[in-house]
Amino acid sequence: MGASAPKVVTVNELRNRAQFNARSCKEVKDKYGQTENGLYYLTTATGVVYQTFCDMTTAGGGWTLVASVHENNIYGKCTVGDRWTSQQGNNANWPQGEGNWANRKTFGTVEAATDDDFKNPGYYDIEAEDMSVWHVPNNTPVNHWKLAAIMRYHTVRHFLHLYGGNLYQLFHSYPVEYNVGAHLSDNGPSIPIVYDLGDKESTKNLYGPYSGGEIEGGFISFRAINHERAATAICSGVKPKSGNVEHYCIGGCGFFPEANPLQCGDFTGFAWNGYGAHIGFSASKQMLESAVLLFYR
């Protein structure tokens, strides 16, 4: 069968999967020889059982979906649903905001990972080496994610070894907090990526034209700080060359000083010059209406 073609899994196969004893999709693949994309059960170190999506085909497979960042309402400025920044407004007294980049809170479900924010125990439990990222249009069903994606890429150099094995640890080293440092000089790491769908140019085109001059494609970057000392969490597909990171980096802290509260929200300042306008600093409609799915291996 084709690697990315949705395939019908029999009920017996599904039930059999509940018997696996694995902490990650990589282990499901290595120990149990599973090669189908789909939902599997995983078990954390403390014994928590949860269900998530395994990508078993990209670059050798074994990728565990651990989170998604979904913008429910770009007009809501740090309102309900902005779990990756703040659901309490733009608030200087709350510099870390929700804190979900570095805690054990979980939310959402795997089947709704493109309909809402998602975070499962794998986010903090799995000890991984690399990341894969998919941008998938909102409200796409699980079995169409791979075909529907507008960008897919992964890292290959085992960078997570240097940062504690997962994002939970990485963001403990690089807190996503207001006023922890200056733009560019205090940013977290930028890691080279290999594209599975798209390239450096198509990546730039997903962001606003003004952003294009301030980013370099072919990277994933962490804890990028803006001119006003607000911290974002992830710059997907790019490395910032300026401090206007709120236009091409997602998630972040609880306070964004510039034009208060316009930059506060999971997709920060992606609609700065109009919704999906793709002029000035506004990202494309495609980008604005796609969830960002984060995988570990």
Add this chain to the structure above:
Amino acid sequence: MGASAPKVVTVNELRNRAQFNARSCKEVKDKYGQTENGLYYLTTATGVVYQTFCDMTTAGGGWTLVASVHENNIYGKCTVGDRWTSQQGNNANWPQGEGNWANRKTFGTVEAATDDDFKNPGYYDIEAEDMSVWHVPNNTPVNHWKLAAIMRYHTVRHFLHLYGGNLYQLFHSYPVEYNVGAHLSDNGPSIPIVYDLGDKESTKNLYGPYSGGEIEGGFISFRAINHERAATAICSGVKPKSGNVEHYCIGGCGFFPEANPLQCGDFTGFAWNGYGAHIGFSASKQMLESAVLLFYR
């Protein structure tokens, strides 16, 4: 034993239920011969396992609880807890609001289905023919739902065949969105019902006296639009004959223009002339303080 009498199920019976492999309560009944009302495990097409309530006794049984609409605070106008309209205020920029009538988000738990909103994977996964609806007073325990209900009814003509097999599909055909059409002419379907508790007259009496002149009992209606082009989701027990649907239809879009924001919320304008006042367009206190439970078969 009487069909509706709560019965103690032994622990062994409960554990045995975890072995069933079924996608709906109808399948639990047909394949495994279960005839007791209560909680069962179901499995979706993609392998997600969840637990919900099966009504195994009404009109042949096999009804799966897939959702409940609960008003947590009628004074909160599209605030936290208004998952079936908007939790982001009354917002013209957010015409679909939460969008939960047509996405895969889930929330709540079966045991708290009368204490809070509830939506499980069955809502979008099950391929059904008919619906059953129970209005149950808030905070009633599961095993008393049936006896405590103030209205119960079901459809018999397999109408869901025409609309994709469930509400998820129906509301893709009839989007619950502000400004998609005009009152009456662009409403979704109204389906005749058979009462299991109550009748056309008692239905009318649950709504406000002014509403009584504008509705016909004996139906369940979908995507009814009001005078100001706001869309509601479900008119329970009735068919609208006017555009004042916000007083007898629940759930809806993210923007209700009239008297902004007074009509915004899961129970829309049910307290228009006072809380539980049952004068003018105000529904009865019974109605206001009961959750609306939605079943498929």
Add this chain to the structure above:
Amino acid sequence: MGASAPKVVTVNELRNRAQFNARSCKEVKDKYGQTENGLYYLTTATGVVYQTFCDMTTAGGGWTLVASVHENNIYGKCTVGDRWTSQQGNNANWPQGEGNWANRKTFGTVEAATDDDFKNPGYYDIEAEDMSVWHVPNNTPVNHWKLAAIMRYHTVRHFLHLYGGNLYQLFHSYPVEYNVGAHLSDNGPSIPIVYDLGDKESTKNLYGPYSGGEIEGGFISFRAINHERAATAICSGVKPKSGNVEHYCIGGCGFFPEANPLQCGDFTGFAWNGYGAHIGFSASKQMLESAVLLFYR
């Protein structure tokens, strides 16, 4: 093994735990001889399965974690995350607020019980005799809770027998609602405690110096009412001698009249004279930044 030392449990032991059929940690201990602290599966009377933490070592063990009260943002006055008071602002029209002390809603996860509010089905399902309470610094992993705690204590006199067997029942007898009575005269019970970590003096020192003169250590108290007729839920470690209970009691109703809205929130008026200032009525930073874990036995 040492009672409080974290111990590695093998995967086989973890998987074996899924076979237990018990409604509480006490039953897990008594029927299956389990003596390790950690996560176990429990099953409610209606067949709902959930996972929580069992303390198997304190004072004979068998304690089930059923809830935690966590302050996500003391600057948010009854905003998102204040599930134990109100997430709808300080609202006189909503006297019971969320109502979670006396309903079947559940939220959070056991692994995030110090990162967020937590409530599981055990809260209303278990028939218990005594309570144990741990104050654990925010964001502590499960296996360090016991060592990291700043206060731990339990009751010994089986007081829950008198109040229906759990907090769900107790708070039905003593509603956590605005304007149900007067301070001191209409408070719920105060129950003597035995300290497992700390004492009466250290308890007082966790609260503000002004509070110290108005409380007696060595108790846990329920439904304490303040001067303005707002009801709180639990006064941990103390018995109120005044009506300023908002400075040493947590959780509560949906409306706190004094200095509206400053006292509204899960940790009510704990930062009255500054965040973690430990002057006037302000509690210590330790207290402010610790979750309150509630156990039954």
